[in-house]
Amino acid sequence: MSLTDLGTEQIREKDRSYVFHPSTHLAQHSRGETPNRIMVGAEGVYIWDSESRERLAGFGGLYFVNIGYGCAEIADAIAQQAKELSFAHVYASQGTALVALLGEAVVEYFGQDMRIVYFRLSGSDANETNIKLVWSYNNILGRPQKKKIISPHRGYHGSGLVTGSLMGLPFFNEHFDLPRDVVRHATTPHWYRQAREGETEEAFSKRCADELEALIIAEDPSTVGAFIGEPILGTGGIGPPPKGYWSAIQTVLHKYDIRVIADEVVYGFGRTGEKVGSRLYGIRLVWVTPLGHAAI
Known part of the structure; x- marks a missing residue:
């Protein structure tokens, strides 16, 4: 109709x-x-x-409409695939030729330390999965207490229970009993709005890192599993990180053996001029899902 x-x-x-x-x-x-x-x-x-x-x-x-609307080539490919095989799951070692070829293409496109792709349904789903991977990783290493996740205020990471908690935007948490206790929030990396009078970008980045380290120490580093952030602040203000921010933040995280999750939902796939925003800002050691990255 x-x-x-x-x-x-x-x-x-x-x-x-x-x-x-x-x-x-x-x-x-x-x-x-x-x-x-x-x-x-x-x-x-x-x-x-x-x-x-x-x-x-x-x-x-x-x-996610990366190449615009109305592409006849894509519409025709979707129609043809629906006629041949409209659905097949990939559980329990089952796969399809196109999924295998797409996985290869994604790995070749991103390169660097990427080795394998876990396809998910959305940004929320990808980030929930990244958190589960961090928790599983620490369980395997015999560190079941290393589970807290730190996210900057005003970050946007999804609409699930954990990803909703990760968002430092109170509007999205009202009425849902969020954030959950496993989540902590750090300084918003928005120099224009958050800097003190006369504070340079570099000085502001150092303060963000110092405040992050103070938070980690207060929580006990042995209980903190990961830090998640958008390479560029998205819904919280569309603000590029101040000079030196990601370098300073990663220095602290590596010091305390805390994983880095770079949420690329908005800034991946060439939107910054680089293939992923994390590459533009030097976020290191990344494993990649289609809509989220996590550094181990």
Whole structure:
């Protein structure tokens, strides 16, 4: 059924009645008090609604429409694959030719220390998996207490229980009993907003690292498993890290044998000019999932 069959207002009513929208005031939405746009088409970098209002798709969907909309080559490939094999899981050593070839292509594309790919469904899923990998890693090494995860304030890392806790954005934690106790938050790496009067970028980066080290010591380094951060602050302000930030932060983390997780959901796949944002800022020793990186 399409807009041709029902019309915009009928679709809007069904949307208000039957669809649960994230990051939306549900009561206001159901009463029609908030904009109820119905998107119907897109091409290149533009997307338009049922009333022919065209917008620049600045977010690229939610950061994943990497090559624009309306690519016939991709649409044809999706259609052909759906006809041949629409789904096959990869549990228990089962695989497919295309998954194997894609894994090889991703490893060759990223290079460096990457060896293997664990495909996940979303940024939230990838980061939850990264945390589980860190916990499993420490269990294997006989360090079951080394499980706390540190994330900067204003970082955005997903909508799960742990990834939601990792977000240093209170708006996303209200009503959900988050953050969970396993998470701690560090200084926001936003020099423009957080620096003291007269504080240079380098001095601010050093203060961030000093405050991180003080937090780790207060928590007991033997209980801290990983630090997660976006190479560039995303939802929390779209702010590049101050000069020397990642170098100073990693010095502290390596000192206390704490893993680094670089959340590349927004800044991977060439968006910074490098293949991944972590490479641009010298984040070292990275193992990679499609939407998240973790350094062991």
